[in-house]
Amino acid sequence: MTLLAAITSSAANPAAGGGPVAHPIVLTPGAAPPPPTSSALPTPIPPSAWTLAPADPTLPKAASFLAASLTSCSSLPRLRTLLNSFFAALSQSLSLPPPPPALPAATRALAPYFPAALASLVASKAASFAEFDVIFALAESRRLPHPPADLISTLSDNDRADLVCSVLRQAADLRSSEILAALCFFLSPGTNKAYDAMMRVKGRWKDAAVLAVQKCREKGPGKMKVDAAARQAALLLMMGHDGFSSPEVCLHYLFASGNVDSVVLGAAVAELNGGEVVRLMRYLNKWIGKYQRFPEAQACPEAVGMLGLEQCDSVPSFGAVIRALGVLLDNHFSHLVLSTEVREELMAAEVMVRQLAVEAESSGPILDLLRRLQHDK
Incomplete structure (x- = not known):
């Protein structure tokens, strides 16, 4: 029996093949194959048939109306009415x-x-x-x-x-007038109400530090990464809280911003009076001492994402502190050198900076070696 006869015979008598055949194959010599049930490519749509839904003009009109109305708004009830109307739109x-x-x-x-x-x-x-x-x-x-x-x-x-x-904390760019206003406000609080508000800001830093310590003590599976972030966060928050007054804690938000240009900062620092210059010098000197005591401290973005400790983003880096100190010395060097009340702190800052510079210089070859080893891998 030929192969064609065997196949056609099996299709005609499914019982003889030992069971039903779900999809019998029938070969007919000389016949064209059946057309495919569906095309492999979708049917093209001509560009002339493309249409876009028309844009809703309600929102642009509401935004334009709000912007125009704010310039002439003269009362708080009117402002609330405008905002509620815009939010509804x-x-x-x-x-x-x-x-x-x-x-x-x-x-x-x-x-x-x-x-x-x-x-x-x-x-x-x-x-x-x-x-x-x-x-x-x-x-x-x-x-x-x-x-x-x-x-x-x-x-x-x-x-x-x-x-x-x-x-x-969120400003992407700050003018020198804004930096000067913030510096004068924090370095010379004018009222008890302002100082009380700064104390509440420092209280939030304390609460965040306590929360970080509690996270360090928690035990459980999968806690290694969280524990490492909590330890680093606790160190940063401790550095930013201990030893700083309430106005100085508020200064963290200014100097932790990575968007403060040195030239703009210099223009603002140049306008400070003698007492404010001394207080700013002492503030920066405290940070240098903190980084000398805790050289392992570094930024911890995981603390914000995993633990919700947003204050960790407001800890000035060592580089930011050194840049601010350089700006301060460039603008008020004579006053700082001749001032008897800050001379000792200035000399102490010089000693600490020299020690850190020597340590960084001695660590340079080791860091280069580590980078080479990582590159060779």
């Missing part, structure tokens, strides 16, 4: 849930969709009406990377140290 245009009735809560809920250009205008107008809850909601949501020029000075005049720290 924003939620409707983006198919979001209705905003909460409270204005600060609505600001936090819609902050990810809030235009950055409008956030600066809203913050400026809210500061003029002392609507600080809205400013805090915007700053907490990181919607003020470019704060208005008068915001820090207005917050300082109203003794809102917590808001000044929040704005400094």
Whole structure:
């Protein structure tokens, strides 16, 4: 029996083959194969048939109306009405849930969709009406990377140290006038209310340090990475808390910012008076002593992500401290050298910097060797 006869016979009598055949193969000599049931490539759509849904004009109109209305807004109730109207239009245009009735809560809920250009205008107008809850909601949501020029000075005049720290923490660029306003506010608190606000900021650092220590003591599976981050965070928070006064803790937010240019900082530092220069020198000297005592301290971004300890991002690095000290000496060297009350601290800072420089120089060959070994691997 030929192969063709065997196949056709098996297809005709499935029982003879020992069982049913689900998909019999039938070969017909000379017949064309059947067409495929579906094409491998999709049917092309001509470009003339492409269409886009029309953009919703509601949101641009609402944003333009809010920006234009803020310039002429002259009362706090009017500001609240404008913001509530814009938030309702924003939620409707983006198919979001209705905003909460409270204005600060609505600001936090819609902050990810809030235009950055409008956030600066809203913050400026809210500061003029002392609507600080809205400013805090915007700053907490990181919607003020470019704060208005008068915001820090207005917050300082109203003794809102917590808001000044929040704005400094996220600012992408700072003008010399803003840096000067923050320096004068922290180095020379004018009222007891301002000092009390700075004490509350330091209290949050203490709470964060206690939380980091508690995380270090927790035991359980998979805790090695968290424990290492908690230990590093506890060290950083201890360095930033112990030995610093409440106004000095607030200074951390300014010098920890990586967006403060040395030239702009120098223009602000040059305007400080003698007492403020001495206090700033002592503040920077404390940091040099901390890094000399704890050279293993380094930035710990994991502490913010895993543990929620945002204060760890506001610890000035050793490089930032040295740059600030250099700027201070460049602008006020004569005053610092001739001042009897700071001369000893200046000499102590010189000794510590020299020791750290010698240690860094001696560690250079070892670091080069380690890099070469890692590269060879």
